[in-house]
Amino acid sequence: MQIDDQRRPAHAPGLARAGAAAMAIALMLAACTDRDAASSTSAGDQAAAVSELREGPEPPSALDATREAGPEPDAVSGFSxxxxxxxxxxxxxxxxxxxxxxxxxxxxxxxxxxxxxxxxxxxxxxxxxxxxxxxxxxxxxxxxxxxxxxxxxxxxxxxxxxxxxxxxxxxxxxxxxxxxxxxxxxxxxxxxxxxxxxxxxxxxxxxxxxxxxxxxxxxxxxxxxxxxxxxxEPFEATAALLPSSQIEQALGESGRIALQVNFASDEAVVLDESMPQIGEIVSLLKANDGLRLSIEGHTDDTGTPERNRVLALARAQAVVDLVVARGIDASRLEAAGYGSDRPVADNTSEDGKATNRRVELVSLQ
Incomplete structure (x- = not known):
């Protein structure tokens, strides 16, 4: 009986032989387990490789197995x-x-x-x-x-x-x-x-x-x-330069005037060709010490209304910053952005959109 075997002295020959046999069996089982695990891992890797070849990486597509990937974007600056x-x-x-x-x-x-x-x-x-x-x-x-x-x-x-x-x-x-x-x-x-x-x-x-x-x-x-x-295709500016005298006249008659100041696409960066128009605004303000202006940005209806208002305000502020940088006191200027909320032309045509993309000067006197 097992109980009797457990009570025998440790030096009993039968127990020694049984212990040796058990040890040998354990070693054999361990070796078999290791081989089976290695075999299983290898089989699993092979199955995964076959599956990947058949299905391709996510997302699955018939084109993935042969598609050559394009260049990876730069980790810091991205696409350029x-x-x-x-x-x-x-x-x-x-x-x-x-x-x-x-x-x-x-x-x-x-x-x-x-x-x-x-x-x-x-x-x-x-x-x-x-x-x-x-x-x-x-x-x-x-x-x-x-x-x-x-x-x-x-x-x-x-x-x-x-x-x-x-x-x-x-x-x-x-x-x-x-x-x-x-x-x-x-x-x-x-x-x-x-x-x-x-x-x-x-x-x-x-x-x-x-x-x-x-x-x-x-x-x-x-x-x-x-x-x-x-x-x-670079945008070709068609707006003519409005001299300070003409701006002053319009402000005196209606209190406002629209200028076609050109910006970089979807940015609040005034393009070089519009710098002369900025200069005319500066000349007007220097010649009229008591004049205060609200500089208002407007866009066409491309994009969401919220995004357009943000962009319009940023563009108006960019004009203010350029004028201030040329010696005009910042207290004489305000910036406002209305986005596409106040169109003056039809947004269904390119000409209409170009007209709506404008900067307006409004007298605060």
Whole structure:
């Protein structure tokens, strides 16, 4: 019985033999366990590797197994156009690129906007591009639509043109919302170049010495896809300089006057071409010691009302700061921002939008 065995002296031969046998069995079991664990780990790693090859990294996509990732944004400063190579490859006419054989863009779904503002996700932020844009739907023409074939062909022609891929994957929801909110009539104008938010998008840039060409391409599985091609174009100021005498006359007659002061896109930075107009404001104030002004910023309706008010106030304050820096007492100036709340023209046209983007001087006397 087991109870009797446990009561035997430790030097009993039977117990010694049993102990030795038990030890040997334990060692064998431990060795087997180690081998099984190693085998299990190896099998698990192999299964994971196979699964990754089959499914691809998140988010799953048929394109992930072959997609070449674009350059990673700089850890400190993020995307920078200046870091991209300059392309000198000869290009044809805008929009420059043709779809691969077997694919076509219906003319009825293609649009060209001579001057607009569209956001592109670069992997770390939305880059706002101003200029000319082409947008169109991509469909199969006598073949089954293949997302990977379309993507590889577009990537190849961009590479041949000296461009690079800056992003490939799903756009973050907050980025998609920022692009939609910051682009005029985005859903209506660019719907033929968009895909479901769950689908990956591919963004490319071709940097030229005088401009940059942006491409955004996506597919909805085998149902078709779309792309947007943009070419940066500097804003051409059309407003004439208003001399201080004309500003003074308008203030005396109506108490206010609108000036077309030009700013960097979506920023409160006065462009160099508008510095002479700042000088005229300074001249007016120096010639009229008792004059006090409210400098009011206004925008078009692109973007959210809240964002527009913030931007308008920042731009008005930028003008105040420039005037003060040229010797005018800050107590004679006030800054106000009304965003798109007080339009003076129709925001449905580019001319109307340009008119609404203004700085107004209002007499506080």
């Amino acid at each position: 156009l200046d870091k991209l190579p300059i392309s000198t490859t000869s290009l044809g006419d805008f929009p420059y690129f043709q779809l691969p054989a077997g694919y076509a863009s219906l003319d009825s779904f293609a649009r060209v906007y001579p001057f607009d503002r569209v956001g592109f996700w670069t992997g770390d932020r939305v880059e706002w591009v101003e200029g000319k844009f082409h947008v169109s739907h991509i469909r199969a023409d006598g073949v089954t639509y293949s997302p990977i074939q379309v993507e590889r062909n577009i990537a190849a022609i961009v590479e041949q043109a000296g461009g690079v891929q800056v992003f490939s994957g799903r756009e973050p929801p907050e980025a998609a919302e920022e692009i939609r909110a910051g682009t005029s009539s985005f859903a209506a104008r660019y719907r033929n170049g968009l895909c479901f938010h769950t689908e990956p998008v591919h963004v490319y840039v071709i940097r030229r010495t005088d401009r940059a060409i942006w491409i955004r391409q996506c597919s909805n599985g085998d149902k078709g896809g779309g792309w947007i091609i943009g070419e940066t």
